[in-house]
Amino acid sequence: MPIDTSEITFTAVNDVCCSWDQLKATPDCDIVVAETLFRKIIEQVFFEKRDPTAEADLPAQTDPSAPLFKIKATMFVKMLDVVLSMLGPDLIPMAVALQELGAKHLDYGVAPNDYTLVGEALFYTLQKYLGDKAWTPRMEKSWRSVYSFISEAMIAGTELEANRRAAGEGKRMSIPPRKSKLGMDRTVAKSLAKNKMGLMGMLDDAISVSDC
Numbered sequence: 001m002p003i004d005t006s007e008i009t010f011t012a013v014n015d016v017c018c019s020w021d022q023l024k025a026t027p028d029c030d031i032v033v034a035e036t037l038f039r040k041i042i043e044q045v046f047f048e049k050r051d052p053t054a055e056a057d058l059p060a061q062t063d064p065s066a067p068l069f070k071i072k073a074t075m076f077v078k079m080l081d082v083v084l085s086m087l088g089p090d091l092i093p094m095a096v097a098l099q100e101l102g103a104k105h106l107d108y109g110v111a112p113n114d115y116t117l118v119g120e121a122l123f124y125t126l127q128k129y130l131g132d133k134a135w136t137p138r139m140e141k142s143w144r145s146v147y148s149f150i151s152e153a154m155i156a157g158t159e160l161e162a163n164r165r166a167a168g169e170g171k172r173m174s175i176p177p178r179k180s181k182l183g184m185d186r187t188v189a190k191s192l193a194k195n196k197m198g199l200m201g202m203l204d205d206a207i208s209v210s211d212c
Contacts, residue, residue, distance in 0.1 A: 003095040003153045007145055013087050015142035019130055020084050026129050030074050033129055038073035040121035045114075080122075083150060095153045102157025106165075110158070115151035122147065 026033055083101075086094040123143060127135040 003092075003099070003149070003156060005091040005095065005149060008091060008149050009145075010089075011138075012142035012145050015139055016084065016146045017087055019126065019134060019139060019143070020081075022134065023126065023129055024081070030077065031070065033125060034073040034077040035070065036128065037121055037125040038069070038076050040124050041076075041118055044117040044121050087146070091149070095149075098150060098153035099157030099160065102154030103161035105154065106158045106161045112151075112155050115155065119144075119147050119151065 023029065023033060083098070086097060088094070123140065126143060127140075130139070
């Protein structure tokens with residue numbers, strides 16, 4: 001499925017690459033920035049999908065000091081770094097790679113809106129660590145256009161894989177069971193347990209509700 005790259009300008013690509021390099025220069029970036037982004041993603045998902053009867057306050061009950069939280073947060077940022085490293089003059093190879101990645105997300109049940117949640121968490125993190133001086137309207141526009149391209153390519157890949165399987169092709173990916181708790185309050189974990197697929201499914205082995 002062809003992906004439109006006409007909206008991605010050289011300026012946008014340059015802005016994203018330069019600001020990402022600047023962000024990575026943050027002291028202890030792999031820990032500090034990663035934890036902020038990962039925590040914000042969980043907050044976004046929780047408040048978007050939580051049980052309305054739950055009274056838990058996720059920001060006060062998510063424990064970024066938990067070893068597994070640190071590991072998953074760092075892994076997430078490293079994956080994002082790999083994706084952004086593919087940016088260049090020719091975006092077609094990147095689009096193909098993103099479609100393949102999106103196909104793998106089918107088995108996690110990641111929905112289009114989940115990409116929106118991750119995007120907003122990313123923009124929040126960028127603004128926090130780049131500062132208002134660097135996070136200008138132009139910079140935000142550049143990031144939003146590039147992220148839109150990334151998410152649209154991955155969503156297209158998911159849809160293509162779904163169509164292939166509907167036609168009797170393709171193969172379901174094996175997803176590991178949930179193992180360790182992510183330093184969450186029991187009420188929070190129970191609420192998220194009701195959403196075993198989607199974005200939380202993508203982080204499946206980071207969250208356990210077996211002991212809740």
